[in-house]
Amino acid sequence: MTSTPSLDVRGLAYAYPDGHQALFGVDLTLGRGERVALLGPNGAGKTTLVLHLNGILTAGAGTVTVAGLPVGRKHMAEIRRKVGIVFQDPDDQLFMPTVREDVAFGPAAAGLRGAALDAVVARALDRVGMGEYADRPPHHLSFGQRRRVAVATVLAGEPEILVLDEPSSNLDPASRRELADVLRSLDVTVLMVTHDLPYALELCPRSLILSEGVIAADGPTREILSDEELMTRHRLELPYGFVPGSVA
């Protein structure tokens, strides 16, 4: 008997109000503590899928279950706490005047106050190495720092699963590595949506390809990235000179 998976998606289909269908029956399961990359070309439906995971979008058909809890109106507050989504632009994610208030937002919305709240905020910021920036306004941080604070804002809710939308985009190599170190140090299930294939290989033992609204491949990242025919079919390309097999 295995433990309850962090995330279980069954037959998920969705069409936008304008009739454009983005998902055609997505099935995927993420075990506890797994780090999985979600790959796919632009327009494959990755963002649409992500917005289903915490109930922002409601499935046309199929189900999403987070740690055994079905995503639906009934458990919405709990689901939103369990699924921590880090959006691509930290300026969208960090909407409060100071880092501290921003990290406190989720737990405070859940009713936490006082010393308990301060402790949660301090711990979340320490986990991403941003403890000393608590009183700074987000605008005065570097892009890489803002991205790490964005991760802290969702870590503060002690999520079951961390969903990252293009975590490495716009980061310089040092910030990219610092974020990788942070992500590796976390004991939490991670679903990482990315075009950065070397980053996926570095951080995620397992990858999924979402293409034309369905999961087209699911397997060890190295095998997927080495399958040239599969990659070409889904408009995925490795950076020039990058050979997955050659990386330890």
Next chain:
Amino acid sequence: MGAGHAHRLYRRGDSPVHRLPPHTKLAAVLGFVLVVVTTPREAVWAFALYAALLAGVAARARVPAGFVLRRLAIEIPFVAFAVLMPFVVPGESTTVLGVSLSVPGLWGAWNVLAKGTLGVAASVLLAATTELRDLVLGLQRLGLPSLLVQIASFMIRYGDVITDEMRRMSVARRSRGFEARGVRHWGVLAKSAGALFIRSYERGERVHLAMVSRGYTGTMPLLDERPATRAQWAGALALPLAALPLCLFALLG
């Protein structure tokens, strides 16, 4: 709170005035302004004493006179209006340096000038001793509707972001050889403003998404519960309470 958002009106410091909770200061300034506008304009001595009270506050806050005086410049458009009054208000007239001026107009100008200046000076002192963010929190504590508080907070947070975006758009325009010179180019500027509006609107939607994802249900949690002590209230309200007897005396006298 914090190193940032040091808006230009703020003057960093650690005076007793700086340390007062923001909502007590807001209440004090509002009270003071109400007392000032209630004072009859003929009681010139009372206005002199009000100014002295403000000078006392500035001294306690260690805000130099030059700092306050420079920021009083915001008042100039209103002063221009006041200066016109002696010339346009009908009524009994008097001659000053060979110029015929209306007496009610002079009193009207004095009224606008004295009360306006005192109000602006009090506000400048408030802004000089209170961070922008704390002012918003103070308003929240005083019961300003949550929606207005949220709008003000987002203005603080995204003002810089949107200004940056505007600057980038301007750089992009100029990089492609565009310089705004005169009316013929206003169309381009208007389109840029429209694009900026749409970008900001879309950002608003993304921000809302991020908020909802973190449990937002319509109200911002109030994080800084910093109730004021009796002594702090007394300290802040000392200003309007000192002004009040002067006003009453002028009214009755």
